[in-house]
Amino acid sequence: MSISSRFSVAIHILCLLAINKEKATNTSEYLAGSVNTNPVVIRKVMSMLKGAGLVHVRAGVAGAELAKPLAEITLLDVYKAVNVVAENDLFSSHEHPNPECIVGRNIQQSLTKQFSAAQKAMEHSLEIVTLAEVVQDILESDNV
Amino acid sequence: MSISSRFSVAIHILCLLAINKEKATNTSEYLAGSVNTNPVVIRKVMSMLKGAGLVHVRAGVAGAELAKPLAEITLLDVYKAVNVVAENDLFSSHEHPNPECIVGRNIQQSLTKQFSAAQKAMEHSLEIVTLAEVVQDILESDNV
DNA sequence: ATAGATGTATCTATCATGGTTACAGGTAAT
DNA sequence: ATTACCTGTAACCATGATAGATACATCTAT
Numbered sequence: 001m002s003i004s005s006r007f008s009v010a011i012h013i014l015c016l017l018a019i020n021k022e023k024a025t026n027t028s029e030y031l032a033g034s035v036n037t038n039p040v041v042i043r044k045v046m047s048m049l050k051g052a053g054l055v056h057v058r059a060g061v062a063g064a065e066l067a068k069p070l071a072e073i074t075l076l077d078v079y080k081a082v083n084v085v086a087e088n089d090l091f092s093s094h095e096h097p098n099p100e101c102i103v104g105r106n107i108q109q110s111l112t113k114q115f116s117a118a119q120k121a122m123e124h125s126l127e128i129v130t131l132a133e134v135v136q137d138i139l140e141s142d143n144v
Numbered sequence: 145m146s147i148s149s150r151f152s153v154a155i156h157i158l159c160l161l162a163i164n165k166e167k168a169t170n171t172s173e174y175l176a177g178s179v180n181t182n183p184v185v186i187r188k189v190m191s192m193l194k195g196a197g198l199v200h201v202r203a204g205v206a207g208a209e210l211a212k213p214l215a216e217i218t219l220l221d222v223y224k225a226v227n228v229v230a231e232n233d234l235f236s237s238h239e240h241p242n243p244e245c246i247v248g249r250n251i252q253q254s255l256t257k258q259f260s261a262a263q264k265a266m267e268h269s270l271e272i273v274t275l276a277e278v279v280q281d282i283l284e285s286d287n288v
Numbered sequence: 289a290t291a292g293a294t295g296t297a298t299c300t301a302t303c304a305t306g307g308t309t310a311c312a313g314g315t316a317a318t
Numbered sequence: 319a320t321t322a323c324c325t326g327t328a329a330c331c332a333t334g335a336t337a338g339a340t341a342c343a344t345c346t347a348t
């Protein structure tokens with residue numbers, strides 16, 4: 001299993017919006033060309049980013065733009081926007097363990113605790129990085 | 145997406161092996177009854193746990209037992225044993241972004257860095273918990 | 289030899305993913 | 319207002335992972 005590439009696509013899009021300032025050229029087709037996918041895939045992701053208030057897009061008018069400064073968008077914001085992992089659902093548990101067994105009737109509570117902690121640790125790691133850092137990374141790599 | 149319940153099943157099995165000391169009764173059928181699944185599912189998981197050196201099982205002979213003390217088995221050990229997430233593959237990235245775009249040709253390197261950090265944070269959270277704690281949790285919950 | 293267990297191969301239904309086509313509806317420019 | 323071009327979305331498809339199930343080979347203790 002793997003977390004959907006919708007997340008990486010979303011990051012890609014947002015970075016590109018930040019770098020390419022000419023709003024009107026940021027069409028779903030242009031973005032699809034950079035990501036190397038279908039324009040509809042881009043529009044679906046864009047729709048989620050719009051719903052989360054990260055971008056401004058208008059039906060019928062070419063181009064999208066960031067709704068916030070780069071430094072105010074964390075990777076966690078993007079991750080939540082594109083809904084790749086549901087709340088407390090990074091790990092799945094077997095359902096309906098046998099309540100007549102001591103392990104069966106108590107393990108879920110314990111698993112939930114540990115799984116939730118692990119998921120939070122991962123999400124916190126995403127929370128401390130902003131898109132500003134990612135863009136800077138990209139610019140620096142390109143200058144080498 | 146969600147990480148396979150093979151992981152939670154594996155934890156369940158190991159806890160049960162620790163609690164039910166009568167080795168001979170720990171057959172795949174008995175374990176399946178507690179987990180509430182098919183005995184073959186149990187045997188598949190058991191096969192992976194055996195490969196990782198966490199349990200002793202012998203073909204043809206009923207029952208399994210832990211190969212190590214509970215306190216020496218971390219959740220990370222189990223997670224790796226059942227192979228639910230490949231190395232550096234918790235997050236998937238879109239492949240073949242456009243190398244003619246500055247974002248396209250540099251983002252993967254940056255994503256890999258961030259994704260790998262997030263995955264490590266999650267795995268570290270699993271590493272600091274041993275099965276001994278989970279079993280204790282189970283016993284305590286049951287005594288309330 | 290037999291009974292009962294593990295080890296696996298194989299098949300199935302189900303579901304998420306990513307890509308695609310098709311089209312409805314919005315907007316701006318002529 | 320017509321046109322050209324864009325976004326928004328529904329619908330469909332191929333693919334791959336998952337969890338369950340059947341079937342059977344193989345092993346071991348009695």
